[in-house]
Amino acid sequence: MGDTSASYIHLVHHLIEKCLIFRMSKEECMEALSKHANIKPVITSTVWNELEKENREFFKSYSQCQSRSQSSTGSDQMSEAETSQLIQKMISAHQADGDDK
Template identity: 55%
Template sequence: MASSAPVSRSYVDMVHHLIERCLLMMMTLEECMDALAKHAQIDPIFTKTVWTELEKANKELFSAYNSSQKKRVFQSSHKKSS
């Protein structure tokens, strides 16, 4: 998608839905951007923009999600060093 082209509400809604699916799979922002670029041909910058807007609108949810992500990364790295 060209960055200068107007974006329809339905396209934003579709990306929003796909991001929610990424969240259910406990993906990081980077993993989500990569997956949507690869499987849905969505510009990573657009994915990041929609993700950021979702974070602003759902601060408590993303605060808990980000904490969960940090714990997951810590536990994963801890298991590897054991």
């Protein structure tokens, strides 16, 4: 059970990192993982909060960049289909990595 839980948390952590790469906010990440990866928002939020605690400076800068990009008019958000496809690929890749161990 513990190994499975750790693997699940590792998956959520990995997916959050990918959300960060695509400049998603915490709320967008929670919504995307809930909808496309069937991960409860409370799980995503908890892992995100732990990452924030461990990486305060990064998230401070990330938050500032998020604020600046939201104030600009151009939006480069991914479409719903692109988000779904990306998350499914990440989950498949994570599962394949787990099978190799």
